[in-house]
Amino acid sequence: MTRHRAAWVVPIAGPPIRGGIVSIARDLIVGVGEDDGGAAEDLGSVAILPGLVNAHTHLELSWMRGQVPPGPSMPAWASALIARRRAVTPEPVEPIADAIVEARRSGTCLVGDVTNTLATYDPLLDSVLSAAVFQELIGFSAADPDAVVRAAAGRIAELTPVSWLRPSIVPHAPYSVSPALMKAIAGATRGMPLSVHLGESSQELQFLRDGTGEWRSLLEAVGAWNDAWIAPNCGPVEYIDRLGLVDEHLLAVHGVHFTDADLARLAGARATVVACPRSNRWTGAGTPPVERFYASGVSVAIGTDSLASVEDLNLFAEMAEVRRLAPSVPAGRILESATLAGARALGFASELGSIEPGKRAQLLAVRLPAACPDVEEYLLSGIEPGDVRWLDS
Numbered sequence: 229m230t231r232h233r234a235a236w237v238v239p240i241a242g243p244p245i246r247g248g249i250v251s252i253a254r255d256l257i258v259g260v261g262e263d264d265g266g267a268a269e270d271l272g273s274v275a276i277l278p279g280l281v282n283a284h285t286h287l288e289l290s291w292m293r294g295q296v297p298p299g300p301s302m303p304a305w306a307s308a309l310i311a312r313r314r315a316v317t318p319e320p321v322e323p324i325a326d327a328i329v330e331a332r333r334s335g336t337c338l339v340g341d342v343t344n345t346l347a348t349y350d351p352l353l354d355s356v357l358s359a360a361v362f363q364e365l366i367g368f369s370a371a372d373p374d375a376v377v378r379a380a381a382g383r384i385a386e387l388t389p390v391s392w393l394r395p396s397i398v399p400h401a402p403y404s405v406s407p408a409l410m411k412a413i414a415g416a417t418r419g420m421p422l423s424v425h426l427g428e429s430s431q432e433l434q435f436l437r438d439g440t441g442e443w444r445s446l447l448e449a450v451g452a453w454n455d456a457w458i459a460p461n462c463g464p465v466e467y468i469d470r471l472g473l474v475d476e477h478l479l480a481v482h483g484v485h486f487t488d489a490d491l492a493r494l495a496g497a498r499a500t501v502v503a504c505p506r507s508n509r510w511t512g513a514g515t516p517p518v519e520r521f522y523a524s525g526v527s528v529a530i531g532t533d534s535l536a537s538v539e540d541l542n543l544f545a546e547m548a549e550v551r552r553l554a555p556s557v558p559a560g561r562i563l564e565s566a567t568l569a570g571a572r573a574l575g576f577a578s579e580l581g582s583i584e585p586g587k588r589a590q591l592l593a594v595r596l597p598a599a600c601p602d603v604e605e606y607l608l609s610g611i612e613p614g615d616v617r618w619l620d621s
């Protein structure tokens with residue numbers, strides 16, 4: 229057994245412990261608490277905290293880093309991304325492994341990774357990063373939704389199964405996935421985490437209201453418009469609730485344009501909202517109402533989104549942006565969002581997300597300044613990878 233003593237231990241499952249001790253044996257946490265005076269390796273002026281959870285990214289888009297400049301509107305940005313993606317085939321896969329290394333270096337132990345191609349699965353197999361691997365389907369005019377889902381399940385069945393990677397099938401968004409395909413996915417994946425881009429742009433609200441606007445134009449431009457589709461004339465959360473997607477397994481990603489009623493419905497279903505504020509600025513989607521997310525009582529997780537729409541995969545930088553947008557939210561709640569809330573939403577809370585006996589010892593030591601009156605607030609100040617190291621277990 230190894231015992232580590234640190235200036236601060238931040239268990240997430242309880243309040244920070246000054247001069248705390250964490251005990252580890254065979255890669256598992258076996259104890260956490262106050263200094264009992266026993267022998268321990270003194271790590272000095274660091275905070276020990278659980279590895280961070282990036283609840284929304286697309287590792288397969290890592291090759292597009294810096295290639296799609298910030299857009300005037302989210303549909304305009306997305307069409308630039310689609311054009312770039314179609315122009316470069318096959319997509320370079322080497323940057324996926326680099327992005328995994330980058331995520332680890334900045335303290336991430338678990339990701340919710342959205343992939344259309346499953347190209348991220350083998351690089352993840354070669355890494356120690358845990359992942360909910362979301363095979364994302366797109367299809368606004370799919371003729372046989374059940375066959376589309378069966379084909380996706382077949383691709384998952386061919387993957388090498390390992391304990392730290394959990395593949396499942398998810399829909400992209402209300403404007404890119406038909407109601408029938410949404411229902412087919414929900415029906416085939418009951419009980420598994422289901423991630424969907426939701427309430428991201430104002431144009432999505434317009435599209436669901438009356439079927440017009442930039443998303444309609446984009447669907448027509450790419451030949452995917454479906455004449456049989458009738459606009460539901462409701463908000464995004466109500467829409468996917470009607471289709472059977474809103475329950476405790478849902479990750480509603482972005483929510484930039486969620487109303488209080490949307491948030492109340494998600495909170496009532498014990499679903500999770502995933503905030504990705506740096507990406508929302510880049511894509512032109514807007515500023516997520518993070519204070520309202522927390523005030524609604526819904527579970528809030530945090531994601532960086534992909535390197536196509538964010539500078540880096542450093543979740544500490546994303547937390548700093550959440551803090552900037554939500555100055556009245558207690559620091560501990562934001563830290564919980566970037567750890568335990570993400571682990572719960574991704575189905576990994578029994579092994580990751582907090583420092584508790586029985587969980588995996590995927591722990592960080594973050595260097596602290598000489599004077600650190602509020603360790604939780606300090607951890608939201610924009611920690612750089614150079615001040616983060618993984619604790620040997």
Ligand SMILES: [Zn+2]
Pocket residue numbers: 284285286342425481533534
């Ligand atoms: Zn995304």
